[in-house]
Amino acid sequence: MKALRRKDGLWVLGLHTGGIVAATVAILSAGGFETFVVGIQRQEPLFHAAWSSGLVLGAVAACFDEVLGTREYLRQRAVAPRDLLLARLQGIGSVLLGWLVLAPLCAWLWFAAFDDGWQFTSLGSLGRLAVGFVPALSSAAIGFAAASLPTSWWRRLVIAAAWWLAGVPLVDDLSRTASLTHAVGWFVLGHVALAVLALAVAFAAVGHDADADRPWPQRLRCWALGPTVVGLGLVVAALLREPQAASLSGLHRIYPQVVRHGERLDLARWEGEGAWRVVTAEHAATATVLKRDDGHGDVRGTWRSQLQLPDQYEIEAPRWAQRVRRTAWGVLGTFYLSDDGRAWWRHWRTGVVQFGKGEANDPFEVGASLAGLGDTVVVHEPAANRLWRLDPDRRHCVPLALPADDRIEQLDSRWLRQGQDDELWTRLGIGDVSSELVPFVRGAVRSYVLRGDQLVAIPGLGDDRGAAPDDDPMQRVPADPITFSFASSPDAAAAPFRHEFTPRTALERAAAGGALTCSLLRPPLLQGIAHLRPLERRPACWFDVLVLGGRRAWLVLAGGAFAALLAWRTARRLRRLGAPRPTIAFWSTATVLFGPAAAVLAVVCERPRAYADRALPGPFPAPRITTVTRIEEPVA
Amino acid sequence: MTVILEFDGVQRWFGEQRVLRGLSLRVEQGQVYALLGRNGAGKTTALRLLLGFLQPHRGTVRVLGHDPRDLGPAVRARIGYVGEDHRLYPTMSVGDAIAFEAGTRPGFRRTFVDRALERCGLRPAQRIPRLSRGQRAQLSLILAVASNPELLVCDDPALGLDVVMRRELLDALIDLLADTGCSVLFSSHFLGDVERIADRIGILHDGALLVDATLDDLKQRVARCTWVPAHGAVPPTGPHVLRVAPRRGGHDLTLLDAPPALLDDLRRRGELSPPVPPSLEDLFLDLTGPDRPGLLAEPIGELAARSGAGGGR
Numbered sequence: 001m002k003a004l005r006r007k008d009g010l011w012v013l014g015l016h017t018g019g020i021v022a023a024t025v026a027i028l029s030a031g032g033f034e035t036f037v038v039g040i041q042r043q044e045p046l047f048h049a050a051w052s053s054g055l056v057l058g059a060v061a062a063c064f065d066e067v068l069g070t071r072e073y074l075r076q077r078a079v080a081p082r083d084l085l086l087a088r089l090q091g092i093g094s095v096l097l098g099w100l101v102l103a104p105l106c107a108w109l110w111f112a113a114f115d116d117g118w119q120f121t122s123l124g125s126l127g128r129l130a131v132g133f134v135p136a137l138s139s140a141a142i143g144f145a146a147a148s149l150p151t152s153w154w155r156r157l158v159i160a161a162a163w164w165l166a167g168v169p170l171v172d173d174l175s176r177t178a179s180l181t182h183a184v185g186w187f188v189l190g191h192v193a194l195a196v197l198a199l200a201v202a203f204a205a206v207g208h209d210a211d212a213d214r215p216w217p218q219r220l221r222c223w224a225l226g227p228t229v230v231g232l233g234l235v236v237a238a239l240l241r242e243p244q245a246a247s248l249s250g251l252h253r254i255y256p257q258v259v260r261h262g263e264r265l266d267l268a269r270w271e272g273e274g275a276w277r278v279v280t281a282e283h284a285a286t287a288t289v290l291k292r293d294d295g296h297g298d299v300r301g302t303w304r305s306q307l308q309l310p311d312q313y314e315i316e317a318p319r320w321a322q323r324v325r326r327t328a329w330g331v332l333g334t335f336y337l338s339d340d341g342r343a344w345w346r347h348w349r350t351g352v353v354q355f356g357k358g359e360a361n362d363p364f365e366v367g368a369s370l371a372g373l374g375d376t377v378v379v380h381e382p383a384a385n386r387l388w389r390l391d392p393d394r395r396h397c398v399p400l401a402l403p404a405d406d407r408i409e410q411l412d413s414r415w416l417r418q419g420q421d422d423e424l425w426t427r428l429g430i431g432d433v434s435s436e437l438v439p440f441v442r443g444a445v446r447s448y449v450l451r452g453d454q455l456v457a458i459p460g461l462g463d464d465r466g467a468a469p470d471d472d473p474m475q476r477v478p479a480d481p482i483t484f485s486f487a488s489s490p491d492a493a494a495a496p497f498r499h500e501f502t503p504r505t506a507l508e509r510a511a512a513g514g515a516l517t518c519s520l521l522r523p524p525l526l527q528g529i530a531h532l533r534p535l536e537r538r539p540a541c542w543f544d545v546l547v548l549g550g551r552r553a554w555l556v557l558a559g560g561a562f563a564a565l566l567a568w569r570t571a572r573r574l575r576r577l578g579a580p581r582p583t584i585a586f587w588s589t590a591t592v593l594f595g596p597a598a599a600v601l602a603v604v605c606e607r608p609r610a611y612a613d614r615a616l617p618g619p620f621p622a623p624r625i626t627t628v629t630r631i632e633e634p635v636a
Numbered sequence: 637m638t639v640i641l642e643f644d645g646v647q648r649w650f651g652e653q654r655v656l657r658g659l660s661l662r663v664e665q666g667q668v669y670a671l672l673g674r675n676g677a678g679k680t681t682a683l684r685l686l687l688g689f690l691q692p693h694r695g696t697v698r699v700l701g702h703d704p705r706d707l708g709p710a711v712r713a714r715i716g717y718v719g720e721d722h723r724l725y726p727t728m729s730v731g732d733a734i735a736f737e738a739g740t741r742p743g744f745r746r747t748f749v750d751r752a753l754e755r756c757g758l759r760p761a762q763r764i765p766r767l768s769r770g771q772r773a774q775l776s777l778i779l780a781v782a783s784n785p786e787l788l789v790c791d792d793p794a795l796g797l798d799v800v801m802r803r804e805l806l807d808a809l810i811d812l813l814a815d816t817g818c819s820v821l822f823s824s825h826f827l828g829d830v831e832r833i834a835d836r837i838g839i840l841h842d843g844a845l846l847v848d849a850t851l852d853d854l855k856q857r858v859a860r861c862t863w864v865p866a867h868g869a870v871p872p873t874g875p876h877v878l879r880v881a882p883r884r885g886g887h888d889l890t891l892l893d894a895p896p897a898l899l900d901d902l903r904r905r906g907e908l909s910p911p912v913p914p915s916l917e918d919l920f921l922d923l924t925g926p927d928r929p930g931l932l933a934e935p936i937g938e939l940a941a942r943s944g945a946g947g948g949r
Contacts, residue, residue, distance in 0.1 A: 002739055003735065003738070003740050004739075006732070006735070007725055007727075007728070007736055068726060068727075069721070072684075072689050072719060073717070073723045073724070075688075076712060076717040077709075077712065077740035078740060078741050078783075079709055079712075079740050080709050211690065211691065212651070213693070214693075609651055614647075614654065616647055616694075620645055620658025620660065622660075623838075623844075623845040623846055623847055623848040624847065624923075625847045625858065625892060626847070627836070627853040
């Protein structure tokens with residue numbers, strides 16, 4: 001083992017160094033004070049540095065001997081293949097440990113050397129950083145396992161891509177909470193599970209050499225290609241979201257809009273230059289054209305904004321529940337308020353100081369918020385319904401007197417524009433600018449600005465809240481992106497209006513057909529799950545919005561039938577090649593569950609060359625010149 | 637004699653290309669077996685099958701009584717291997733490579749290595765990438781032999797070396813193997829070297845063995861002569877004529893187990909020079925050269941019959 005570790009020394013050292021530099025830069029790019037003192041909600045640079053470094057680490061560890069050409073030399077050592085694998089895993093573990101310990105240390109030393117807030121370092125930040133490194137673990141395991149597989153380079157790349165591109169977003173999706181932040185425990189558990197699965201594949205591949213003229217053993221096929229089929233199915237489903245969304249958006253552009261003109265609601269299509277052409281209930285154009293200039297009043301579309309489409313497929317850093325308030329307020333400097341109520345004030349001349357409530361500088365309550373207001377900053381404690389104003393001279397906060405008949409809701413702000421908000425403009429005495437973002441205190445009854453140490457109510461300042469969608473009689477949420485109905489509420493227009501939107505013209509049918517075709521290509525297993533799931537506001541990118549919530553059972557069945565047809569063809573091809581029964585069963589099942597993605601993978605992985613039976617019939621050609629000796633016994 | 641390794645009817649393809657077609661050979665204990673053949677004849681494939689880096693499509697391979705697919709560390713420890721291009725870790729020094737070998741092979745003889753390094757003029761501090769090709773070959777050989785293997789497998793160890801380095805490597809191999817009882821299977825293109833150290837040779841051509849015989853046997857059974865035919869006489873054919881190569885005024889004949897009657901007939905029909913044993917190189921060219929006249933393979937049944945009748949030598 002020691003000798004094996006020594007032979008891996010070069011990549012271990014190189015990746016240690018490279019990864020530490022990358023991670024240190026990533027940590028510091030988010031700001032030392034924010035990272036080590038206040039806490040960050042989202043460590044985007046560290047996340048991307050961690051997974052990319054992890055993938056490189058795993059791939060290098062697995063391919064080091066292959067690249068050097070020493071693979072067979074190493075195979076001939078008197079070392080069990082499993083021990084070789086364990087030695088490589090030890091190397092990976094030591095590099096990951098080095099990143100985990102040394103990168104935060106280097107970043108902190110840099111922070112301590114060049115920042116004056118190091119004395120406020122929070123130990124909790126180390127935990128947050130450790131969690132930030134977790135994607136490196138799963139990515140390293142995926143890179144290692146995929147690169148260890150006995151197959152060609154490009155197949156290993158495809159397999160690694162399928163695992164990673166499905167696994168990481170899947171963990172992201174499963175660990176996401178209702179408030180769109182991520183649960184630390186589920187996030188860590190998900191990545192550890194990914195790593196364990198990948199390492200199990202690596203162990204299954206031990207002792208197998210790449211041989212294009214032989215099929216994989218069934219055990220390795222199940223371990224390595226099973227997750228690949230699942231991963232590829234998820235990636236295909238996620239990628240199909242884009243053409244499907246494009247088709248649906250196209251359909252919605254083609255659909256006529258419900259437009260109001262005077263007291264009437266009508267179906268019409270936008271013709272450009274302020275004109276709408278009225279269409280019939282069958283979406284056929286009529287000769288009637290509505291123009292704003294003709295006195296038709298408010299002519300507008302009504303339902304597009306409420307379209308329900310799945311989440312986009314993205315690889316993003318996790319967003320922790322922790323929220324850090326940070327505000328830069330004029331010449332005073334920058335202020336921070338952490339989740340646990342501690343607050344800091346950073347100024348280029350005075351450095352960083354901690355401040356709090358009263359002379360004792362007590363921390364604020366959990367969930368407090370911070371904003372610049374007037375000539376200083378204020379902190380709002382919603383539970384206690386208190387406002388604190390920072391006294392810059394005394395470097396602590398003093399309580400603000402609140403109006404007795406009102407309750408503070410939040411610290412808010414609003415853009416005011418000259419010409420639109422002239423009355424407020426005058427009341428607030430804003431100078432000669434075209435627009436200004438005005439911070440204010442929103443109360444349940446009134447809204448206030450801070451003048452000196454007094455809250456001054458400004459009528460109309462908090463009146464910018466738009467009406468809720470449900471309040472607008474013109475807003476109706478389409479239940480389905482292709483077929484939905486629109487009905488005006490009785491008081492919205494003099495004449496009640498109702499229309500069933502469904503593809504009626506050739507163009508509309510073509511656009512809907514594009515979206516339905518995308519559904520057919522999705523994995524039937526995911527379609528079935530989506531069909532059984534309730535409607536969600538933001539469904540995950542794997543799920544088809546056309547079948548979510550029990551819609552279109554026929555589409556789910558059609559997709560299943562299409563997959564069954566592909567499975568039959570896959571099985572027929574494999575039988576023709578001479579594949580054994582377990583192999584045929586594996587790919588048939590995979591294709592039934594995951595559709596075209598599995599069928600394509602079967603074609604890519606099960607090549608005729610591996611199954612070709614080219615056995616020559618005996619007797620074999622014997623040497624023309626031979627010396628025959630008498631053999632006693634073989635050596636055991 | 638006991639069998640150290642055995643190929644029995646081994647067939648192997650790479651795609652549509654048939655590389656080995658029913659290869660059968662045995663190496664006995666203490667024997668030095670040279671596997672010869674032109675480029676692409678299947679020598680490296682045979683060695684890779686032997687070490688378990690590849691699997692045969694048909695037939696069986698046994699090495700030290702084991703299937704190469706299941707070679708455990710204990711069996712691998714009994715096999716030394718020198719690869720075609722003497723791959724060693726370019727990240728290491730000579731000393732590191734020795735330490736690595738010692739750490740991955742039981743029974744590593746440190747004193748033996750020290751003596752061998754001194755003999756070859758190698759120093760532990762030298763970096764592997766800075767070694768010449770010949771030095772790397774010598775180091776590979778020393779490391780392969782250092783753990784006193786029962787079987788040494790060398791895949792063209794002298795490839796790319798100049799004459800002097802090749803001779804030194806060969807001398808080193810002879811020295812290292814002296815009195816060890818180690819069996820050797822090696823492939824080579826250098827027939828002069830083979831004649832110096834091999835007990836038995838196999839000439840592999842197009843995936844099948846044309847020759848599997850001891851050198852002594854070859855010298856006794858194969859003869860070359862020049863035949864100038866009388867006017868109108870046609871060159872001889874038959875199972876005893878391996879090759880008839882035209883030359884100015886006559887033919888070069890390569891004969892196998894030539895019976896006196898054949899020689900008398902040739903003398904009667906022309907002028908025949910005294911038959912002499914050919915060099916290995918001449919024989920190799922006769923058998924595998926581009927103008928090789930369809931050397932018919934002997935059906936395996938006939939071979940068995942001949943062996944059973946005591947016709948073997």
